[in-house]
Amino acid sequence: MRAPQPDAAPRRGRKAAERRFIVPGEAEWEIWAGSDATSSHFVATVPSPKQADAVTALGLPAREVVTLPIWLATIDRALLPEMVALQCEKRGVLNRARHDSPFDFEVVAQENNESLLRAQILPLTLSPDVCAEEVEHFDLACRFAPLPNQALLLWRELGMLCAAITRHHTLVYAACLGEELVQEGVISQLFRLLSIAQSERWVTGTTEIVLRGTFSSAEEAAVRTGLNLPVRREARPAPWPTTKPTALIPDSVRQSLLLRRKSATLQKRIAIVAGIYLLAVVVWSGYIGWLTIQTRRLSTQVAATAPQVEQLRSTALRWNLLQPAINPTHYPVEILYRCANVLPKEGIQLTLFEQRGPRLILSGESKGTDSLGTVNALLKELKANKELKDFTWTMPQPLIRDNACKFQIEGTRAPTHP
Numbered sequence: 001m002r003a004p005q006p007d008a009a010p011r012r013g014r015k016a017a018e019r020r021f022i023v024p025g026e027a028e029w030e031i032w033a034g035s036d037a038t039s040s041h042f043v044a045t046v047p048s049p050k051q052a053d054a055v056t057a058l059g060l061p062a063r064e065v066v067t068l069p070i071w072l073a074t075i076d077r078a079l080l081p082e083m084v085a086l087q088c089e090k091r092g093v094l095n096r097a098r099h100d101s102p103f104d105f106e107v108v109a110q111e112n113n114e115s116l117l118r119a120q121i122l123p124l125t126l127s128p129d130v131c132a133e134e135v136e137h138f139d140l141a142c143r144f145a146p147l148p149n150q151a152l153l154l155w156r157e158l159g160m161l162c163a164a165i166t167r168h169h170t171l172v173y174a175a176c177l178g179e180e181l182v183q184e185g186v187i188s189q190l191f192r193l194l195s196i197a198q199s200e201r202w203v204t205g206t207t208e209i210v211l212r213g214t215f216s217s218a219e220e221a222a223v224r225t226g227l228n229l230p231v232r233r234e235a236r237p238a239p240w241p242t243t244k245p246t247a248l249i250p251d252s253v254r255q256s257l258l259l260r261r262k263s264a265t266l267q268k269r270i271a272i273v274a275g276i277y278l279l280a281v282v283v284w285s286g287y288i289g290w291l292t293i294q295t296r297r298l299s300t301q302v303a304a305t306a307p308q309v310e311q312l313r314s315t316a317l318r319w320n321l322l323q324p325a326i327n328p329t330h331y332p333v334e335i336l337y338r339c340a341n342v343l344p345k346e347g348i349q350l351t352l353f354e355q356r357g358p359r360l361i362l363s364g365e366s367k368g369t370d371s372l373g374t375v376n377a378l379l380k381e382l383k384a385n386k387e388l389k390d391f392t393w394t395m396p397q398p399l400i401r402d403n404a405c406k407f408q409i410e411g412t413r414a415p416t417h418p
Contacts, residue, residue, distance in 0.1 A: 009315065014215065014277045017031045017035060017274045017404060018034060018035050019033065019034060019035065019056055019057070019142075019241070020032070020043070020052075020053075020054050020055050020136075021055055021056060021057035021058065021059070021137075021239075021310045022046070022049050022052050022054060022055045022057075022058050022059070022132075023058075023141045023144055024059060024061045024069055024141050024157040024158045024167070024182075025045065025157075025158070026156040026157070026159070026213055026236075027045075027156075027158065027159055028045040028046070028047065028084050028158070028213060029045060029046050029047065029049055029158075030042060030043075030044075030045055030130070031043040031044050031045070031052050031055065032047060032238070032239055032240075034238075034240065036240075037238075037240035040238040040240050040388070041238070042238075044283070046080060046327050047133070048128075048129045048347035049129055049130065049132040050128075050129065050132055052132070053280070054134075055132065055135055055201055056131055056134075056135065056136055056137060056241075057135060057136070057137040057138075057139075057241035058130060058135040058138050059139065059140065059141025059142075059143075059144045059239065059241075059277050060122075060138055060140055060141055060248060061127075061132055061141055061157045061158060061159070061162075061176065062140065062142060062157060062162040062164070062174045062176045062202075063160065063162075063175075063176035063177055064120075064123070064126055064127060064130055064180075064220070065120050065121070065122060065140055065174070065248065065331060065333070066120065066121045066312065066313060067118055067119070067140075067173050067174050067175065067314050068087075068088065068091065068118070068119040068120070068121070068316060068319075069112055069116065069117070069119075069121050069165075069172050069173050069200065069202050070087050070116070070117050070118075070119055071115070071116055071200070071201070072084070072086060072087070072104075072114065073114055073418075074113065074114075074115060074116045074118065075110045075113055075114070075115050077107070078202075078235070080105070080115060080117065081105070083092060084105045084119050084316060085103070087119070088103060088119055088121060088257070090171055090319075091315065091316060091319035092312065092315035092319070093119075093312050093316050094121055097374065101121050101122060101124065102121070102122045102246075102247050102248055102249055102250070102251070102254070102354050103119060103120065103121040103122070103247065103408070104120055104246045104247040104248055105118060105120065105121075105295065106118050106170070106171075107118040107350050107356070108167055108170050108171075108172055109167060109168065109170075114201070116167075116172070116201070118171060118172055118173065120140065120244070120246075121246060122248055122250060122406070123166060123167070123212075123308075123309045123312055124305045124306075124308055124309060124312075125302055125303065125305055125306040125308070125309050126225070126250050128174065130250065131250045131253055132253070133252070133253050133256040133257075135253065136203065136257070137241055137242075137245065138245075138248045138249050138250070138253075138369065139241070139242045139246050139248060140171065140174060140248075141157065141239075141379050142155070142162070142164055142171065142174055143171055143242050144239035144240060144241055145236070145237045145238075145239045146169070146237055147164070147166045147170065147171060147242075148166055148169070148208070148210045148232075149166065149167075149169050150166065150167060150203055150204070150205060150206070150207055150208065151207060151210045152164070152165060152190065152193070152194060152197075152207055152208070152209050152210070152229075153166060153210045153224070153228075154190075154209065154210065154211050154212065154214060154215075155211075155212040155213050155236070156184075156213055156214070157176070157179055159188060159281075159368050160176050160177070160178065160179070160180060160206050161176070161177040161178075161179050161180065161181070161182065162174065162175065162176050162177060163175060163177055163189070163190060163193060165193065165197045165202055165207075166203075167202060167203050167204070167205060172197070172202045172203070173193075173197070173202065174252065175193075177189055177190075182215070182219035183222075184221050184226075186228035187222060187223070187227065188213055190223070190226070190227060191226065191227060194207060194227065194229075202257075202335070206229075206230075207224055207229060208217050208229060208230045208231070208232060209227060209229050209230065209231040209232065210231075210232050210233075210234060211223065211231065211232070211233045211234070211235045212233075212235075212236055213235070213356060214235065218306070220233065227292075241267075243330060245376070251298070251302065252295075252299060252302070254299065256294050256295075259291060259292075261290070263288065263293070266284045266288070268280075278301075301331065306316055309351060315368075327412060332353075332355045335360065335388075336353050338385070338387045338388055339360075339362060339382070340389070341381055341385075341387075342378065342381040342385050342388075343378065344374065344377070344378070347366055347367065347368055347371075348363050348365070348374060348380070349375045349376070349379060350362060350363075350364040350367045350368075351363050351364050351365060351367050352364070353402075358413040358414075358415065359410065359412055359413075360391060360410065360411040360412070360413070361408065361409075362409040362410075362411070363407070363408045363409075364406075364407060365404055365405065365406050365407070366378075366404070366405045366407065367403060367404045367405075368403060369403060370418055371400065371403060371405035372400060372405050374405070375398055375405050375407045377393070379393060380410070382409065382411070388411070389415050390413050390414060391411035391412060392411065392413075393409060393410070393411045394409070394410050394411075394412075395407060395408065395409045395410070396408060396410075405418055
């Protein structure tokens with residue numbers, strides 16, 4: 001896993017207003033620079049972003065950010081921020097009452113009065129490497145490079161394998177797999193991730209596998225054999241920071257930016273009216289000292305909450321696995337509504353609707369000269385209805401007496417797996 005080689009000498013005619021940024025490479029942190037996306041070039045590797053000078057943007061590794069794909073039953077963008085925050089609180093990855101977890105979201109797709117969003121949350125405790133106080137722009141590192149369409153993207157960050165799901169060249173989900181090489185455990189994680197992506201409609205149609213960066217032939221063969229999907233390899237593209245600002249700023253960096261801005265304002269005022277506002281200088285100095293104490297106190301509290309990081313990640317994973325169980329299409333009232341839609345306007349009276357886990361029971365009575373035919377027609381409609389296609393419908397022999405047919409139709413839902 002070799003990093004790109006730095007330029008041997010500065011390019012002739014290079015603009016002075018270059019932007020320097022840092023991203024996690026395959027083995028080490030990499031500094032890149034350029035005046036725009038087309039001129040981005042590799043500069044050097046460093047052990048930590050804190051050792052990089054004049055860096056204005058930082059790509060956060062996937063292991064430092066919790067991503068959470070969410071479907072919401074609205075396309076009104078004015079309602080989305082509050083609904084996303086509520087969903088994140090419900091799943092245990094955000095506590096707005098304490099204001100302790102910076103989070104942001106992006107709309108991935110909108111269809112049929114629904115919105116698919118990707119929420120991204122910074123955990124309480126981050127690696128000290130990513131808390132670079134001079135950096136003003138933070139975002140997921142995988143978004144610094146173009147993303148493939150409708151794909152499972154696999155790459156390495158700082159020696160660890162990472163995976164992402166994309167839809168229409170937009171990131172839906174990203175996570176660190178916690179392994180260095182493609183082995184059986186990684187294949188199992190990828191298979192489960194693809195299953196969830198399909199069942200939760202994160203993607204549509206066929207998904208390809210894209211191996212970005214350095215992968216051995218054995219790793220490529222293991223992915224192709226284990227997932228039975230098309231596999232494509234590509235080189236790492238030159239990164240460039242995302243243009244839209246995000247709220248993914250570590251708390252320590254946010255506090256540092258606030259202190260620097262207040263300190264700069266204070267120094268400017270002191271320089272202008274130093275002699276007149278001597279008392280104000282003393283007051284503001286005490287205020288800055290108080291902020292410094294508060295910052296240290298907050299840093300101590302953040303360090304003490306390190307064990308909660310793993311708990312938040314495991315909670316998010318459990319919520320992802322529970323998505324099929326909390327699907328509103330499993331609610332009895334919704335299923336009753338769909339069954340009622342296929343009932344004829346007259347001729348059948350439904351007397352019992354009962355749901356026992358995956359089993360559904362419909363009992364009723366049909367009257368008329370062709371009461372049995374009416375019941376058989378109802379059974380046929382239930383089997384043909386697209387909204388009830390998850391059920392397998394059966395009907396024991398009805399009881400016919402005095403032009404009345406008493407029936408019981410049973411539906412069994414096939415089990416779903418994440």
